[in-house]
Amino acid sequence: NAGVTQTPKFQVLKTGQSMTLQCAQDMNHNSMYWYRQDPGMGLRLIYYSASEGTTDKGEVPNGYNVSRLNKREFSLRLESAAPSQTSVYFCASGSGSNQPQHFGDGTRLSIL
Amino acid sequence: GEDVEQSLFLSVREGDSSVINCTYTDSSSTYLYWYKQEPGAGLQLLTYIFSNMDMKQDQRLTVLLNKKDKHLSLRIADTQTGDSAIYFCAESQNSGGYQKVTFGIGTKLQVIP
Numbered sequence: 590n591a592g593v594t595q596t597p598k599f600q601v602l603k604t605g606q607s608m609t610l611q612c613a614q615d616m617n618h619n620s621m622y623w624y625r626q627d628p629g630m631g632l633r634l635i636y637y638s639a640s641e642g643t644t645d646k647g648e649v650p651n652g653y654n655v656s657r658l659n660k661r662e663f664s665l666r667l668e669s670a671a672p673s674q675t676s677v678y679f680c681a682s683g684s685g686s687n688q689p690q691h692f693g694d695g696t697r698l699s700i701l
Numbered sequence: 702g703e704d705v706e707q708s709l710f711l712s713v714r715e716g717d718s719s720v721i722n723c724t725y726t727d728s729s730s731t732y733l734y735w736y737k738q739e740p741g742a743g744l745q746l747l748t749y750i751f752s753n754m755d756m757k758q759d760q761r762l763t764v765l766l767n768k769k770d771k772h773l774s775l776r777i778a779d780t781q782t783g784d785s786a787i788y789f790c791a792e793s794q795n796s797g798g799y800q801k802v803t804f805g806i807g808t809k810l811q812v813i814p
Contacts, residue, residue: 593743620799631705631789631806632744639799679743683800687793689734690802692743 591615593693595680601699602670610665610696612680620683621663622647622690623655625676632679638663670700705805707790712811719777721808723790726771730792733766735775738787738807747775747788777810785812 596611614621619640624632624647634647638657652674654666663682667674677697681690707723725733730752736744750757750764750773757764763776777784787807794801 629806631804634802637799645799681744685800687731687795688800689732689746689749690800691746692736694741694743 593680593682593691595678595693595696597696598694599697601701602667603701604670604672606670606700608667608670608698610667610678610680610698611662612664612693613662614680614682614691615661616682616684616691617660618682618684618691619660620685620690621657622681622683623653623663623665624679624681625649625674626679626695627676635665635678672700674698675700705790705792705803707788707805707808709806710809710811712813713780714813715780715782717780719775719780719784719810719812721775721777721788721790721810723773723775723805724771725773725790725792725803727792727794727803728768728771729794731795732793733764733773734789734791734793734802735762735764736789736791736804738789740786744789780810780812782812782814785810 593614622637623635636655638644641660677695680693683690704726713719734749735747761778765774789807790805
């Protein structure tokens with residue numbers, strides 16, 4: 590059972606380049622989430638999708654866009670990468686309220 | 702707003718018990734979680750407790766919840782070197798159709814052989 594799969598695992602970008610991070614889950618979960626993890630700051634929610642067809646901003650949405658392509662897939666796009674977006678990005682999914690979220694292994698993104 | 706606090710670092714000897722503590726602020730939290738993160742990996746759900754429970758035990762793991770003091774702890778019995786990782790405490794609330802989770806910054810557990 591793959592769970593939550595993120596691609597790529599690592600990426601280096603130059604400032605101003607664009608990139609899409611991919612996430613897919615095979616647990617038939619309704620909700621999906623994108624977080625970023627920075628040293629000393631824990632995990633911060635970028636965007637979420639409560640159900641297929643809906644997306645909403647989280648705590649730190651600036652500089653990002655998302656697409657809930659179908660129930661399985663939720664992508665995160667950086668239109669014009671900035672060094673401040675250097676981080677580890679995690680995708681998570683959950684079946685809804687009162688159920689824990691399950692995380693992918695992360696994408697380590699460096700922007701030069 | 703919601704806030705989750707935990708100490709940054711804990712060092713224990715192999716075979717001893719580890720206790721990782723966490724405090725949270727939101728009394729409307731429904732579930733509280735403990736996640737484990739090993740180097741280069743994602744967050745692995747270890748255990749969780751519903752807010753109306755005081756204790757949950759799962760093999761070597763014991764979670765204690767003091768709702769009055771908004772204090773959560775994770776005890777790992779017979780700590781092994783494989784338990785070395787970062788442990789995240791998190792609280793969740795239902796918020797407009799999705800589960801809003803607030804994470805602490807993580808406690809790094811070092812197990813000394």
